[in-house]
Amino acid sequence: MKMLDYVVMANSRLRENLARAVELTDPLVKAFTASASATVRIVASGSSRHSADCARDYMQDILGMQVAVVTPEAFIDREHVFPRDAFTMVISQSGFSTNSIAALDFIRGGGCGEGVQSVAITGNPSAPIRDHADVVVDYGVGVESVDFVTMGVQTLVEFLMLFALYASHATGRISGERVDRELRCFESAFDAHAAALRACEEWMDEEKLTLSRRVPACVVGNGPNYGVAEEGALKLNECIKIAAMHSEGEEFVHGPQMQLTPDSLLFMLDDPRGSERLANLHAQFRTVTKGAFFITAHPRGIEGELAIPAPTNPLMCAIPNLVAFQYLAAQKTEELERWEMHPYVRALRDTIGTKADGYEDSIHALEERAKDQYGQ
Structure with a gap:
């Protein structure tokens, strides 16, 4: 798998x-x-x-x-x-x-x-x-x-x-009625997640070369999408091996935006209910780099948009929006052969000690279980 x-x-x-x-x-x-x-x-x-x-x-x-x-x-x-x-x-x-x-x-x-x-x-x-x-x-x-x-x-x-x-x-x-309504909202979030998978596959094909840049990246989001920005930056760091930072919208334009060049990668996540401010910022940054992308459930027809549908409850938006960075990390790490870390860093894994004894054995056991369960 x-x-x-x-x-x-x-x-x-x-x-x-x-x-x-x-x-x-x-x-x-x-x-x-x-x-x-x-x-x-x-x-x-x-x-x-x-x-x-x-x-x-x-x-x-x-x-x-x-x-x-x-x-x-x-x-x-x-x-x-x-x-x-x-x-x-x-x-x-x-x-x-x-x-x-x-x-x-x-x-x-x-x-x-x-x-x-x-x-x-x-x-x-x-x-x-x-x-x-x-x-x-x-x-x-x-x-x-x-x-x-x-x-x-x-x-x-x-x-x-x-x-x-x-x-x-x-x-x-x-109330129980509120529970039932929210459960239906979860279903809509999963439908949005499925749509995101299709949208990201097309996006990766269309922007293949731009998304393959080995340059620092910035990931920007507010509210639930701040968690998405954190995870997105982590996946870019640990998988594709490019330096990536995360930030809230206004924090980004209070300094970090100064690092942008025409070669940069920038991923901005729209607010759950839509933000004209973020959309305008994206349009401006797009004049600096064609590597600026805007992930939104409220497409405005501007360049660099990746449209991902919104769940019925906008506070569930992270469920579909995470797909963009997971798909990007999984596909680009494979295509660009970036799985291996630098040998000097790899040599430190045992001495850094972030996992309890037996962790590597547990990963091997999971791999065997995956073969049995998924047939791969």
């Missing part, structure tokens, strides 16, 4: 997980309701944190409460103090991330107060993370054997949103 296979397969997994949403979210909903907390804190790093940032606005809207997203380091150092008495969940998709394990140990050691449960969300409940958490929740990604997660990102965004939906209902904040 290749990375692009998982990019495409995510649509089926999203729909499968929606069909068993109650079962998937029930352990986390029960832990949340038992906590009687009025805020939520998500502790995560890398793609897991980006997924949380993609889901955060929807979660806050549906729960009617603050949802904070912090890294494990910041959590242990200072961000465990505020918000006070938050329901805290720690995410590690692999279940091997040493910084997430450290955050769980901090909670177990009384860092958030005596008697507070350590709650872990993972795609691999048999991983070492299980020994550091009181509650371990499998968010339902299934088998994804490529280290650069794609299907895992979308399914985690979906899971966090579904958790918020059912937790809000369980605590009496929303």
Whole structure:
């Protein structure tokens, strides 16, 4: 199985997980309701944190409460103090991330107060993370054997949103009718995701040479699309091996835009409900570089647009919009043969120590499971 296979397969997994949403979210909903907390804190790093940032606005809207997203380091150092008495969940998709394990140990050691449960969300409940958490929740990604997660990102965004939906209902904040409406919105998000797959395939063909530039890139987005920008920049960095930064819209035009040249790559994500400001900025930057692209659900017929449909609930826009960067990373890394990192960096992998012992063996085991399950 290749990375692009998982990019495409995510649509089926999203729909499968929606069909068993109650079962998937029930352990986390029960832990949340038992906590009687009025805020939520998500502790995560890398793609897991980006997924949380993609889901955060929807979660806050549906729960009617603050949802904070912090890294494990910041959590242990200072961000465990505020918000006070938050329901805290720690995410590690692999279940091997040493910084997430450290955050769980901090909670177990009384860092958030005596008697507070350590709650872990993972795609691999048999991983070492299980020994550091009181509650371990499998968010339902299934088998994804490529280290650069794609299907895992979308399914985690979906899971966090579904958790918020059912937790809000369980605590009496929303009605059953609202739940039913939101579930239909998820269906529209998956339809948009399928449309995005088709649009990105055409986009990659049309812009093949421009998108193959080995130059620094900027990825810009607001709200849920800020999480998309974070994940997009990461995929450009770790897969295609080009330097990439992420930014909010106005932060970008307060300095980072000064680096643009006619050779640059720039990806701007329109706001969920559309932004004339961002559209105008894109049109101006397009006069600097033909490598400027505008990802939007509100096409205006300007050059460089990639039209991806909007879900019924605009706060779910990250689910289809992530496809652009996942598709780009998967296809270009393969075409340009960029999978291998520099030997000096590769030599450091074991000494850097971001994963618990057994991680490489777990990847090999996933590859064998993928062959059995998917026949490839």
